[in-house]
Amino acid sequence: MASSQQRDHGGHSHGHHHHHDNTYLTSKNKADAGIADAFHSLTDLISDIMTLATVSFALKKPTERFPNGYGKIESMGSLGVSSLLLVGGLLMGDLSGYHALDALYAQFFLDHAEALAHAAHGHGHGHGHSHSHTDLGPNVNAAWLAAASILIKEWLYQATMKVAKERKSSVLASNAVHHRIDSLTAVVALASITGSHFLDNASWLDPVGGLLVSIMVITAGFGNTRAALTELVDVGLDDEVRGDIKEAAEKALALRQERLSLRGVGGLKSGQNLLAELTVEVPVGTTVAQTARIEEELREIVGAEVRGIRRVKVRFVEEGVAEQTEFVEKEQSLELEKHEHHDHDHEPKGGKAL
Template identity: 65%
Template structure:
């Protein structure tokens, strides 16, 4: 991926690239370690790390692109590109959490089947419990349900092989090697550090895409904890198989909550929701500080604007004394832009509107009511 030279030193780009490299190394190490130590939890975690690379690439690409300077074609900059990327990453988080929750619920649904036989048709329950009884995971169960509820749902041939060898005593029946726990523990430490580092930058810049990517790191840390408990439980506890789905369900609820919050924030940015109260207050304080440098009677009447990625596009309405000249407002605007831009992080554009004290602010929107009335009148004449 080509990144402009002036973006390479950006903190958001740098921490995202570090996360990408870490995910790649962890996917390989967990995959090899899971195979060598016979840990299905680690192998699953390795595949999860590979899917996180998609999130890393999306974050890296959009953050780097959004840092480009405004052009004539994009006068407000490229911040909305980051908002789009944030929507994609947070949607992955949201739907991934839902999928994780559904998968974690499978064992509980099977348990409840003995108490709620009418919940699904008997044939479906037979298929489901038969698949799980043979030691086949939720994938087989879901495929069996698909075959029962949807016409023409053919089962893959490899499922027959899974049934045919389910009672053999292979190396996998011995359980995972306890040494696999070291890989899971190491993943927890590294991923938690990545989460804290990425979230720190995200909070400083109010970046929803960096926040979503940070939560991906936190989820990896939590899933590694689940893997660690599953590995340890298989050695030190009896009948500890319930720990994995319980942990997965808890993690999935956290993922869904975080994913929905970030998805909603990204959608709000895309539809140009107004600035939050915290930013407005910061802009107002900085503006008051700038106006205090002048000897005239000046005050901030209104603060508005919108968010575009990491950028704040601010609109100020400033009240000036009657008779103020355009030349003097030019100097005042330069002072406002300099002070607010320096004191409020993320402000990339400031539009200032000056109004004389005691006068109403004109509405910027154009409502052509006369055209609407004419169209209604013309329509009534036709009938």
């Protein structure tokens, strides 16, 4: 788009020519968009492959070498998918942020600055402007495609997230966010297409919308990455899951009509596998055979009532007896005693150096 000015100053004239050529910027933006789209497609493919591979592998039965099962494989997959999401969001934000600032400056500040500069030379000057607008904006039919893409991608997001919540799967949740990103990107495209037909220049909508999408991607990627890392370091079960397990366990104990009570509920989350640990208080004199039957009933009912339960470990304590910790608390002091004993062995007899 070009504009020219011819100014006359009583006997002499000088011309100001302002040439706003967006050809280079447009081609550069298209190249950047093509690279971003290719990167996004690649991350989607990697995400889908990692999700399918880790979810199926995590359901394998425990072995002697892996007594807790293979759920951590899914946690590692979730870390990989969410890291791709986080890195992609940062790269997208870097690219979109630059273009958003550039577009906003050109739209709202550059023209205003030129108008002020022209006004400063306005006294006694004659101005002739010639503006050529050849950008008609995107085809309105593209809006229908963008709207259809929003509906399809949002449906995929909702369906995948529903399964992820049911199975307590973090890798499926991370994969679902990829569909939400596609949906949000289509929303930005729809806003840009629609705005181009109602605003004089709506080119700034696309980069600004991309920046907003990148912020959402970074937020989701950071949250999922943190969740995956906490799973890998054996975080305990959340309150909702513990509540479901407690309700099912108390139901099982009530069926026996004995003086049984649930003292504690704990466990770990390993991928979509839940490894529950229960502490049950039993009457004094309860035999090993009786505790075995109680444990079997607890495992059967809790496993049926709570989805994702892979293992139920039960610990029994007698009434009035304090629960003891399973951890070795004196490990550090024992190591210190060993070192002190080792040092005494190296001391010369009689206290004299040889």
